[in-house]
Amino acid sequence: MSEDWSKPRDIDPLADGRVSIDFAIAIADFPRLRPQLARADGRVTGRVRFGREQGMPVADVEVSAQAELTCQRCLAPLVWPVQSSGRVVLVADATEAERAPEGLEPLFAPDHRISVRDLAEEELLLALPIVPLHAASTCAGSESAGEARHRPFERLNELLNESPGAIHDEGPSRRTR
Numbered sequence: 001m002s003e004d005w006s007k008p009r010d011i012d013p014l015a016d017g018r019v020s021i022d023f024a025i026a027i028a029d030f031p032r033l034r035p036q037l038a039r040a041d042g043r044v045t046g047r048v049r050f051g052r053e054q055g056m057p058v059a060d061v062e063v064s065a066q067a068e069l070t071c072q073r074c075l076a077p078l079v080w081p082v083q084s085s086g087r088v089v090l091v092a093d094a095t096e097a098e099r100a101p102e103g104l105e106p107l108f109a110p111d112h113r114i115s116v117r118d119l120a121e122e123e124l125l126l127a128l129p130i131v132p133l134h135a136a137s138t139c140a141g142s143e144s145a146g147e148a149r150h151r152p153f154e155r156l157n158e159l160l161n162e163s164p165g166a167i168h169d170e171g172p173s174r175r176t177r
Contacts, residue, residue: 057090058089
């Protein structure tokens with residue numbers, strides 16, 4: 001029987017017992033990650049170790065995956081290797097977040113419950129680039145990889161400076177109330 005990684009678990013017993021959980025979750029099972037992917041194939045593997053710091057529950061999260069993104073320059077698939085780890089303090093509300101130990105990012109765990117999938121997904125989202133791009137030397141959309149791009153507004157500033165009166169007409173067509 002496979003583990004239900006999306007099932008919320010009570011964090012206090014996990015933190016008190018210093019529980020360590022290894023996981024392997026299908027990439028397709030991450031709802032917030034899926035929209036950023038070109039394809040939702042493969043698995044995310046890793047480990048979550050629970051504990052306490054200054055009396056608060058913390059989770060050390062490690063993830064490893066091959067995410068297939070879309071290059072924003074050429075729109076072709078781009079395989080992005082992810083090897084990431086982070087440490088978060090698990091909080092149920094804003095009051096607890098204010099007490100978080102210095103240097104730890106609070107992660108919302110409603111009713112002191114969280115799923116392994118949510119912890120892994122948060123780490124994955126933080127590890128992915130905001131704008132995925134192939135290296136310029138290998139990207140089909142890069143100027144160095146092919147012909148020069150057409151830049152329709154390249155001379156716009158030059159044209160604006162040549163004839164300022166034609167563009168900034170302040171004649172009687174101004175509206176008044």
